[in-house]
Amino acid sequence: MEGGRFIVSTSPHIRDPITTRRIMCHVIVALAPVTVYAVVIHGIHAFYVLVSSIAGAMLGELAMQRGRGLPVTLDDCSALLTGLLLALTLPPQLHWWIALVAGLVATVLGKQIFGGLGHNLFNPALVGRAVAFVSWAGYMNAGYVKTAAIGIANTATHKAIVKAVDVASGASPLAAMKIVYDPASSPIGPGGVPHGIQASSYYKPLFLANPWGCLGEVSALLLILGGIYLLAVRVIGWRIPVIYVGTVAVLTSFTGRDPLFYTLAGGLLIGAIFMATDYTTSPLADKGKILYALGLGLVTWLLRFWSNNPEGVMFAILFMNGLVPIIDRYILPRTYGTVKKPRGGETS
């Protein structure tokens, strides 16, 4: 709306260079070290998973937006980020076509059907992963173990577990500890419990180079650094990740298990830092965020120790995503420009 020397426009008049694209790019930068390191540790197959997942996500976005005759917004990087996050939750030896389908599901069913960016109820990457997890459970579980990578951080402990448990089922550290605590869940029966396993012997590999998990679980250190970067550029707030991880750690130590191990192992860090903090699928108000993070911690703890699966972060985040609309309805953020009403009324 240019009118000669003046620009006439409606509010907002104060603008900030923050755009969707910039936020997405910050997150991608924060994830870049983990991604590169995952390919280094897991080898070329991890790269195929990465590429097919991102391709699936971007293809889904393109097809849906073209189909509806909307402007194609691939350049805001949100589909790229969805594909990247999805790939980081997939096992490295997964068939490329499963990653592709999961990527397609993530943007088509997880996001575009709900109206696109900002309207989805569930985290798109996790919708893609959940569909793949339920549809191809065998492939998803067998996709962990491989071969060349294991040499990097082969502790005696893990060797003992891998020997005791069926190698093809791929004992991730969490699965191994589940068998230690719950012998009945061992695939080869109660007789095959490895003795003398210490959770603490996993600290170093989990922190620096973990070859037994999803792409995004290779190094807790790099994930934490990514989280600090996002906090520093103010893309995420501290409440959700800190309270989520803290709740899991506290509840774990109440249960009498090693809290540090259960913080570092599995998808907790990547989930807490990069997925639970998604703007669209987390509550608006600070109090709501705290409640949401407490719920995430509680559900993750319940699922990890008492459900069939060794890990519960994905289901916990999807479940709590479902609770966000009701949290947002009852816990509203303070309207900008207003002051909190003092309790009791007349005291002020």
Place this chain on the structure above:
Amino acid sequence: MSEAWRYFLLLFGAAVVANILLIRFIALCPFFGVSNSLETSLGMSISVIFVMTMATSVSWIAWNYVLEPLGVGEFLYIPTFILVIASLVQFVEMVIKKTSPPLYKAMGIYLPLITTNCAVLAAATESVKPGFFTKLNIAYHYGFVESIVYTIGVAVGFSLVLILFAAMRERLELAPIPKFFRGVPIAFITAAIFSLAFMGFAGMFGL
């Protein structure tokens, strides 16, 4: 297994692990019918909890003291239970009409719909012939208290999901959803994804 823990498992299992809406897909008609507004789904939840508990207690008595002794339970339980449930719903309808006309108006067609709500019949049937939680080693015949706890679990699971789902659908009202998916289709897709989240609870506590 202590008595209290057993009741907790029964309640939790009925409400979450084998959730009647999202895991067993029973009673989808009221689920999609009422869930477009939070207010009506709250009213629906309260009346379902009430009707289900009443229906089960009466059905349990009918099964254990009338049908079983006469040896006609196997082929008469469906008509008997439906009769019991239908008359109860009529009763609840009269009470709500007298005590809270706005709630009665808001519920409209959905209150009589509870008559044909298969969740009520399912809860009543399962509490006399339980088919779930075989791993729990709960006896084939629930006691009276057990059947009530189980039914409250089913009803609470129904209400919980209904209310959460209503809040989700209210948010979807504002989203620019593709034309052909607006309304019930997107509700089905949302329910499917939420059901995926509930699958994480499968096998919890060995249920």
